[in-house]
Amino acid sequence: METPPPVKKPLPSILPTTLWDFPSQHYGDRMQGDQAYVGATPSYIVWNLLSRYTKPGATVVDPFCGSGTTLDVAKDLGRDGVGFDLAPSRPDIRQADARKIPLPDRSADFVFMDPPYGDHIRYSDHPDCIGKLSSLETGFFQAMDKAFSEGTRLLRPGAHLAVYVCDFFNVRKGFSPVGFRLFSLLEKRLEAVEIVSVVRHNKDLLKGNYRKAAVEQNFYLRGFNYLLIMKRPRL
Numbered sequence: 419m420e421t422p423p424p425v426k427k428p429l430p431s432i433l434p435t436t437l438w439d440f441p442s443q444h445y446g447d448r449m450q451g452d453q454a455y456v457g458a459t460p461s462y463i464v465w466n467l468l469s470r471y472t473k474p475g476a477t478v479v480d481p482f483c484g485s486g487t488t489l490d491v492a493k494d495l496g497r498d499g500v501g502f503d504l505a506p507s508r509p510d511i512r513q514a515d516a517r518k519i520p521l522p523d524r525s526a527d528f529v530f531m532d533p534p535y536g537d538h539i540r541y542s543d544h545p546d547c548i549g550k551l552s553s554l555e556t557g558f559f560q561a562m563d564k565a566f567s568e569g570t571r572l573l574r575p576g577a578h579l580a581v582y583v584c585d586f587f588n589v590r591k592g593f594s595p596v597g598f599r600l601f602s603l604l605e606k607r608l609e610a611v612e613i614v615s616v617v618r619h620n621k622d623l624l625k626g627n628y629r630k631a632a633v634e635q636n637f638y639l640r641g642f643n644y645l646l647i648m649k650r651p652r653l
């Protein structure tokens with residue numbers, strides 16, 4: 419039997435409002451990053467950010483590179499992607515801790531981060547994985563503060579940094595407003611440019627039992643992620 423041709427997903431376009439929704443995780447007829455990677459960033463987000471805030475040839479750094487979505491989108495747009503992760507998933511991602519990136523000061527035109535936002539996903543067994551820290555405790559925010567300090571160090575004056583993150587809720591453990599707390603940490607160092615809400619298409623949101631429990635037990639399923647867009651002030 420012949421294999422059917424790959425489905426072509428719509429190409430992205432620059433979105434004009436602060437509410438972003440996408441028809442699929444990827445665009446075009448190839449994948450960016452790996453759809454099977456738990457926690458992969460929808461590539462439309464990276465495409466929109468790089469299209470708005472960088473020019474061809476720009477250096478784009480992702481310190482939490484995961485399956486490499488940022489690198490693939492950067493390549494599509496003619497930007498120079500540089501990816502790091504504690505547990506690299508492919509050869510073009512270098513091994514490093516987001517709190518200590520081996521790049522010189524002011525060498526990046528854009529920094530994108532989609533960090534862990536709680537301890538509900540097991541990314542790796544590396545002891546320094548931020549995904550082992552609960553966002554209900556201060557250790558998570560201290561770790562992210564260091565990653566933001568490092569991200570700021572890398573930015574050229576006038577360059578942007580964006581953080582894609584979700585609040586945390588667990589029926590037994592409670593709620594952590596991760597987006598607001600991370601935004602306060604970012605604002606200590608960088609200028610706020612925008613806060614965008616990105617609609618989540620997590621399959622759990624469609625599960626009847628999850629939806630029923632959310633209504634009956636009076637809690638909410640996470641319907642959006644924050645995209646916190648910041649800028650390093652010019653000198």
Ligand SMILES: C[S@@+](CC[C@H](N)C(=O)[O-])C[C@H]1O[C@@H](n2cnc3c(N)ncnc32)[C@H](O)[C@@H]1O
Pocket residue numbers: 451452455456457458459460481482483484485486487488502503504505514515516517532533534541542546547548549
């Ligand atoms: C949400 S995933 C990133 C997804 C990625 N943007 C993609 O599209 O595939 C978070 C990543 O952060 C990495 N990570 C966790 N702690 C880290 C640390 N201290 N330094 C660098 N990477 C870390 C994990 O290994 C994981 O790959």
